[in-house]
Amino acid sequence: xxxxxxxxxxxxxxxxxxxxxxxxxxxxxxxxxxxxxxxxxxxxxxxxxxxxxxxxxxxxxxxxxxxxxxxxxxxxxxxxxxxxx
Numbered sequence: 001x002x003x004x005x006x007x008x009x010x011x012x013x014x015x016x017x018x019x020x021x022x023x024x025x026x027x028x029x030x031x032x033x034x035x036x037x038x039x040x041x042x043x044x045x046x047x048x049x050x051x052x053x054x055x056x057x058x059x060x061x062x063x064x065x066x067x068x069x070x071x072x073x074x075x076x077x078x079x080x081x082x083x084x085x
Contacts, residue, residue, distance in 0.1 A: 009054065013038070021051065032056040 003009050015036060022035040034054045056062075 006056075013052070018052075026055070030058055030060075032059040032062055 001009075001012070015038070017039045019037045019039075020034060021037050022033070024033050025031070026033055032055070034056070036052045036054065038050050038052045
């Protein structure tokens, strides 16, 4: 899935019961990679969860906030967001 913004991703996936397993910069140091253990597959009748890789391409700035809600900033610096399954 290729999305124009993070908002597009969260509109298609419910990350409420998911676990972030890894956050790292890619080898090019411009893309931020977030791996998520996505539990909703089990609720859809599957036997296992899947790891989703969210890639924030050309990311110049990251603001890490720990809270109960996903922080959404209207002036996101990332130009493209890719989701790999």
